[in-house]
Amino acid sequence: MTDETQAPRTAVVIPAAGRGVRLGPGTPKALRTLHGTPMLVHAVRAMAASRAVSLVVVVAPPDGVAEVRAMVDDHLHPAEAPSFAPARRGGGDETDIRVVAGGETRQESVRRGLDALPDDVTAVLVHDAARPLVPVEIVDGVVEAVRGGAPAVVPGLPLSDTVKEVGPLAGGATVPGEPVVATPERARLRAVQTPQGFDREALDRAHRQGPVEGEGATDDAGLCERLGLPVVVVPGHEEAFKVTRPLDLVLAEAVLARRRANDGY
Numbered sequence: 001m002t003d004e005t006q007a008p009r010t011a012v013v014i015p016a017a018g019r020g021v022r023l024g025p026g027t028p029k030a031l032r033t034l035h036g037t038p039m040l041v042h043a044v045r046a047m048a049a050s051r052a053v054s055l056v057v058v059v060a061p062p063d064g065v066a067e068v069r070a071m072v073d074d075h076l077h078p079a080e081a082p083s084f085a086p087a088r089r090g091g092g093d094e095t096d097i098r099v100v101a102g103g104e105t106r107q108e109s110v111r112r113g114l115d116a117l118p119d120d121v122t123a124v125l126v127h128d129a130a131r132p133l134v135p136v137e138i139v140d141g142v143v144e145a146v147r148g149g150a151p152a153v154v155p156g157l158p159l160s161d162t163v164k165e166v167g168p169l170a171g172g173a174t175v176p177g178e179p180v181v182a183t184p185e186r187a188r189l190r191a192v193q194t195p196q197g198f199d200r201e202a203l204d205r206a207h208r209q210g211p212v213e214g215e216g217a218t219d220d221a222g223l224c225e226r227l228g229l230p231v232v233v234v235p236g237h238e239e240a241f242k243v244t245r246p247l248d249l250v251l252a253e254a255v256l257a258r259r260r261a262n263d264g265y
């Protein structure tokens, strides 16, 4: 077992400032409830369940910082249980939870979360509020790989669908539908999830290179790849799926119902 007093200080940045356009109109996605609890509260709990995590920075919608602070205090710092760590295995020490304002893009929101970290943090996880149900084993696996010396670590799963690359036909010919230009070898592809884990200095440097557009801009590991840093994949989990479209809410409620039936979660 890791001696946490000797280990580097690990913090988590949770970008939660997105609107959730693909989920449809309504409250910002991270503030919507699953089984009566806001999605971002599930995400914070999932991170704090790891003994390695001592600080969580939630990046809230810019106009929702006070609301998110109150939500965190209501759900995670109840007066009757100041030592919040309900699912922490064998732990019991408090997790510090801070809330800062997010930006226009996920990349900008993560950067603002990084700016809020104290100097003594040496390892950082970045976890989407939109992946509220990631099991603690996945969090611990990412932390272990970062502590083992990997500068950037992503949890990932093999794909079950065949993937096609589409694009314009040579010569500009037009056909009905989207022309397929390639079929990448599926065995070499991984669908990556969060939390993604980083050496703090590497991630700071990746974000300092400025806004990146297009390929490599949709996750933090992509920014590290742009710098030429090695990125490794460790096992992900089906329950770490991202709540993106309405059907994902149905799946998330079903997973929570199963957990409640199995272990009273």
Ligand SMILES: Nc1ccn([C@@H]2O[C@H](COP(=O)(O)OP(=O)(O)OP(=O)(O)O)[C@@H](O)[C@H]2O)c(=O)n1
Binding pocket: 014, 015, 016, 017, 018, 019, 020, 021, 022, 023, 029, 030, 059, 102, 103, 104, 105, 106, 107, 109, 110, 127, 128, 129, 130, 131, 242, 243, 244
């Ligand atoms: N400006 C933004 C955009 C996204 N995110 C966060 O990044 C994570 C992954 O983004 P995604 O699932 O795309 O969320 P949304 O941007 O909210 O979704 P959509 O693209 O459908 O609007 C989410 O936890 C989201 O809150 C963020 O903090 N700041």
Ligand SMILES: C[C@](O)(CO)[C@H](O)COP(=O)(O)O
Binding pocket: 106, 128, 191, 192, 193, 194, 218, 219, 220, 242
């Ligand atoms: C970071 C991420 O969850 C990894 O799969 C993903 O890239 C986020 O993408 P989104 O378009 O911002 O949802």
